[in-house]
Amino acid sequence: MSKLQDKVVIITGGAGGIGSAMAKAMVKEGAIAAIVDVNEYTGKAMEKELQTISPKSMFLQADLLDRENLGQIITMVVEKYGKLDVLVNNAHASKQATIEETTQADLDLSFGTGFYPTFYLMQAALPYLKETKGNIINFASGSGLNGHQTQAAYAAAKEAIRGISRVAANEWGSFGINVNIISPLANSPGVEAWSKEQPEYYEAVKSKIPMxxxxxxxxxxGRVAVFLASEDSNYITGQTIMADGGSIMLH
Structure with a gap:
């Protein structure tokens, strides 16, 4: 029996980057993945790739900025599969700017694609996760933990996500639901593009990673997400897991 055999998992931002990597890691452990993304072309391509391993997996096109319809993502998945075991809130878009230059539009983009979808999808998923004693995996960032320059909107939304994750862990622990956070540092497509644009800065950052x-x-x-979605993590909740090679060591 695989670690996630027949568990139904929703992953936002699942068409590429860390989202698609988590989806691949999870279906290899027996999960059925419903990947949610605004990009139809990459979403359908990833759906085909996932279905070679997990034929029931699917792609749902959705714009997370459309706040009123976020609940439909949950209901569509539950109507199709009859349950929900894991919610992974991975999607997030933002623009870099100093605090002085950050606009309301910048804040709206970051909170509108990151914090608000995380919050409202958690709300909508709660009744179904109660039934399965399921798992929620949210995402933090070193940008928020360390306060990286030019990341005001992104860092604020990421730390807000950490805050509601801890509240949910406290409120929902009695239901058997665990809520955890991954703070990653990985060679995502964005990081790879950055390594080509600013190779010296990339190497400087890499040199400070203990690993x-x-x-x-x-x-x-992806393997950390598998762990947090599995029964192996049943007694872990409210935690920020630093999957970053030791870059930030929480106290």
Missing amino acids: GRFGDTEKDI
């Missing part, structure tokens, strides 16, 4: 490398999106981050 000497950026993580692999599937093997290093």
